[in-house]
Amino acid sequence: MHSKDTDLYSRQIGTFGMETMGKLIQMKVLISGLRGLGVETAKNLILAGPAAVILHDDALVEMRDLGANFYLSEADVGKRSRAQACAAQLSQLNPYVTVSVHSGPVSEELLSGLSVAVFSEASQAELLRCNELCRSRSPAVGFVAADCFGLAATCFVDFGEHFTCRDKDGEEPRSAIVAGVTQENPGAVHCHHDRRHGFQDGDWVTFREVQGMAELNSSQPRQIKVSGPYSFTIEDTSGYSAYVCEGIVSQVNVPHTIAFASYGQSWL
Structure with missing residues (x-):
């Protein structure tokens, strides 16, 4: 502008x-x-x-x-x-x-x-x-x-x-502190219990500052499935290094396509 x-x-x-x-x-x-x-x-x-x-x-x-x-x-x-x-x-x-x-x-x-x-x-x-x-x-x-x-x-x-x-809800992206990550398929991510993570099924997230399981510290977004107010699952982590401590997980907005129905399809 x-x-x-x-x-x-x-x-x-x-x-x-x-x-x-x-x-x-x-x-x-x-x-x-x-x-x-x-x-x-x-x-x-x-x-x-x-x-x-x-x-x-x-x-x-x-x-x-x-x-x-x-x-x-x-x-x-x-x-x-x-x-x-x-x-x-x-x-x-x-x-x-x-x-x-x-x-x-x-x-x-x-x-x-x-x-x-x-x-x-x-x-x-x-x-x-x-x-x-x-x-x-x-x-x-x-x-x-x-x-x-x-x-x-x-x-x-x-x-x-x-x-x-490009932004499904207009809200500020959420973040949470990682408390633990399991080595299994799918990998379970546990967040600190001081605050609900606020994520939803299908959200995309990135990790940073994770100690031990360094494979998570990439800029590539990964999709999650919520398993509880303080936990969610990601991809297969059984082959990753063991989680040691720390880490921040942040929600990212990934563009997705919406197929709108026509007026004729909706009205008839």
Whole structure:
């Protein structure tokens, strides 16, 4: 990120982290449907600072829209589309974000280069069509369909069949002090009882500063299976040197692929 971006979004960097914020300011997002939920999404997203936001809603402003979209006025009723009527004020929220309006149907050409497409109050047929268009891109365009019904709301997310997740929970990686490691298959690792290790089945960890069983002191992550609040198992350690003392085990985030179901698969 440039220094001006760092200064401008310093508070968000503290919340999201530098890496996430660096990706956010490069995003190009389509928001289709600009009644209450859509315009609130647009407002919050523009304030967050993506590269560009495209507004899409060809329906003419109705009087009832004034109760949900606070960027509309009576002068817009029956004369301008919802997207055109609120674009100017939305663009003033953040001069570093390019805000534009798209008229006409959502097409493959429009989706090209997008990071995410957000739809609200769209018909099932339109959602099915647009979801397939998003999934057909390479890489897939993130697809979000949301609706609000008073106190109830729905949200569907699809980032394609090959979405790489680099941090599964957003939490700080956990660490624990090693108290013992057995020489067996699988090897059992015991941690000090002053604090639960907090690991879960399938987590990946690395070891350091282990005395004796030096084979564990490698940078290569290994997957674990939790056997208790203070213990877990790893690979076959029967051929390793005997554990003597000390050692720290730390959780690491290993990228993994998530296969999202399509809107059609989830809805039908």
